[in-house]
Amino acid sequence: xxxxxxxxxxxxxxxxxxxxxxxxxxxxxxxxxxxxxxxxxxxxxxxxxxxxxxxxxxxxxxxxxxxxxxxxxxxxxxxxxxxxxxxxxxxxxxxxxxxxxxxxxxxxxxxxxxxxxxxxxxxxxxxxxxxxxxxxxxxxxxxxxxxxxxxxxxxxxxxxxxxxxxxxxxxxxxxxxxxxxxxxxxxxxxxxxxxxxxxxxxxxxxxxxxxxxxxxxxxxxxxxxxxxxxxxxxxxxxxxxxxxxxxxxxxxxxxxxxxxxxxxxxxxxxxxxxxxxxxxxxxxxxxxxxxxxxxxxxxxxxxxxxxxxxxxxxxx
Numbered sequence: 206x207x208x209x210x211x212x213x214x215x216x217x218x219x220x221x222x223x224x225x226x227x228x229x230x231x232x233x234x235x236x237x238x239x240x241x242x243x244x245x246x247x248x249x250x251x252x253x254x255x256x257x258x259x260x261x262x263x264x265x266x267x268x269x270x271x272x273x274x275x276x277x278x279x280x281x282x283x284x285x286x287x288x289x290x291x292x293x294x295x296x297x298x299x300x301x302x303x304x305x306x307x308x309x310x311x312x313x314x315x316x317x318x319x320x321x322x323x324x325x326x327x328x329x330x331x332x333x334x335x336x337x338x339x340x341x342x343x344x345x346x347x348x349x350x351x352x353x354x355x356x357x358x359x360x361x362x363x364x365x366x367x368x369x370x371x372x373x374x375x376x377x378x379x380x381x382x383x384x385x386x387x388x389x390x391x392x393x394x395x396x397x398x399x400x401x402x403x404x405x406x407x408x409x410x411x412x413x414x415x416x417x418x419x420x421x422x423x424x425x426x427x428x429x430x431x432x433x434x435x436x437x438x439x440x441x442x443x444x445x446x447x448x449x450x451x452x453x454x455x456x457x458x459x460x461x462x463x464x465x466x467x468x469x470x471x472x473x474x475x476x477x478x479x480x481x482x483x484x485x486x487x488x489x490x491x492x493x494x495x496x497x498x499x500x501x502x503x504x505x506x507x508x509x510x511x512x513x514x515x516x517x518x519x520x521x
Contacts, residue, residue, distance in 0.1 A: 214245030232491030
């Protein structure tokens with residue numbers, strides 16, 4: 206079977222617009238219209254920023270349906286997190302989504318995103334994925350996310366072992382990895398994946414990407430607010446569509462852009478979803494900053510973030 210190849214570049218970690226505890230369809234379409242011209246991919250139902258850990262299956266299905274209708278035949282790829290609390294729940298999530306896809310065939314590339322160590326140990330992981338790929342036509346992108354692996358689990362490790370990842374990269378249908386973790390481990394993973402030139406490693410840490418960019422690209426929640434800026438810095442960092450004219454001026458512009466994005470990241474900090482939703486709501490992109498869980502937002506960082514966005518021409 207021939208699978209879609211994962212793209213290089215900017216993957217927007219899309220927040221999930223909500224209204225009255227359900228998907229805000231109008232807000233989602235507005236947000237998609239804002240980010241689509243600048244992205245190579247969209248991550249839907251991300252564990253934290255997309256609130257995927259709390260989305261009910263029906264809401265995840267609706268999120269995919271609206272995204273498919275809006276993206277259409279666009280070259281932008283869709284990444285949807287399917288991870289459940291168990292192997293069985295993950296399978297059920299995939300089967301439920303595939304049942305929907307029998308009616309809504311994707312016009313663009315679609316990838317299932319899975320964080321395996323949430324419910325599975327390293328042992329037997331390649332065989333598990335060979336079996337999982339036998340029930341789906343969609344390719345997989347894995348997520349190494351040690352913060353998502355709960356300490357109550359009996360598994361010994363919070364990270365995919367490098368030797369296991371090396372074997373996973375050789376399985377047809379596993380097309381990439383979103384990486385969260387230490388810089389040292391990132392280097393180990395890059396070496397382990399060299400034998401598969403099509404395998405993409407995306408940086409799940411925006412701050413680290415701005416300092417040590419992964420050549421696959423970045424998964425960015427800040428791109429919900431500043432998609433054009435994140436597109437430019439990503440393309441420059443990984444060598445996509447680089448321009449040589451006015452080279453010294455371009456370097457200065459990229460430096461200023463990187464500094465702007467670093468300041469944004471430092472302001473929305475550890476809990477960006479609520480702050481980003483608040484600003485998008487104030488901008489009129491989405492109707493409410495509603496979350497599936499109660500989460501307070503401090504007003505001073507919101508005001509500071511709006512100010513630097515306004516100074517940079519990103520806030521009306």
